[in-house]
Amino acid sequence: MKPSDFFISVTDFFSVLLPGAMLTWFLNGVFYSHSLSVIFPIPVSExxxxxxFLVVAYVLGNLIFMLASFLDKFYDKNLRKLNQKDPYDLAYKTAxxxxxxxxxSDELASELTRNGFISISHYNEWRTNPKREIINTFKWIQYYFQFKHPEALAEIKRTEADSKFFRSLVITFLMFSIFLFREQNSLYGTICFLFALLCFYRYGELRFKATEKAYQLFITYGNLEPKEFKIPVDKTLTLKETELKKELKSDFTKEFAAQIEHISEAGLVPLKQVVFEKGMFADSTFKVEKDQNWYCLSGKGIFILHQNNQKVEYFIQPNSITYFSANSEFSIANSHDDSLKFLVKDF
Structure with missing residues (x-):
């Protein structure tokens, strides 16, 4: 048996079975009367x-564990910084x-977008999250050590088991407190509530130690074997400009009727509309398939043309026209609140 196997079983024992046993013992003393024993007969043998007792404790323990798991998101979002001595959270960021x-994660999400598994709008919404990740860093480190170094995983699991034990105790003591207050036993209800608060504090402290220990072990191992790491890939997403162009919509046509009439040469030339909101496609590069003109109807921004390993910027404002030749690449920057709206005409 590997150390990681042992401490995983310890995690289940402390976070599921023990809190379930406490609640089972409490409920047995409170509810188990003669009338209840008619429905659930008391076993004769020891x-x-x-x-x-163990079956009921295991079932209740799993229910407690499920409820307690919601504390993780609440703690990470609101209370983790209380235990964080480093204001920049460098251990997490380095790991x-x-x-x-x-x-x-960015490269994989880009590939999913290029292959049509997720939409461009969903991709850009995801990219705005500074903590975006496909696999949680703390969980991924545990999976990594499970394959590479089970001994290191055992060290992390030991602290994690303690944190989950106190996390489950928070729910257990809250249940005790609620019932005791309902029975107008304010003294013991208050005592159980205070125990719940103390357990929550201890849970947060141990959860922080477990994550920091994982990050520090991973950083240390990474610097012991630096050649094992790959060079980061370019995170820029390259898309076809056809992903941007849409058929003219009625509200768009109504707003820019005069310009559309003039540019389309009385309807003889088909046009497409493109709209960029603030910050939209900030990290994306687009490749043009055909020669085309981009007519700016409203908004201000910058076109960045990529050519010969250089970047050339063109200022965009209403009534400006930007020409792109086939196979050229560009990106766009819109830092203004107003939308950038274009008419695009292919040649």
């Missing part, structure tokens, strides 16, 4: 009693940077 050399 073995039967212990078996029933995540090393992780990106193994599994680059």
């Amino acid at each position: 073995t039967g009693k212990w078996g029933a 995540r940077n090393i992780q990106s050399n193994f599994i680059n």
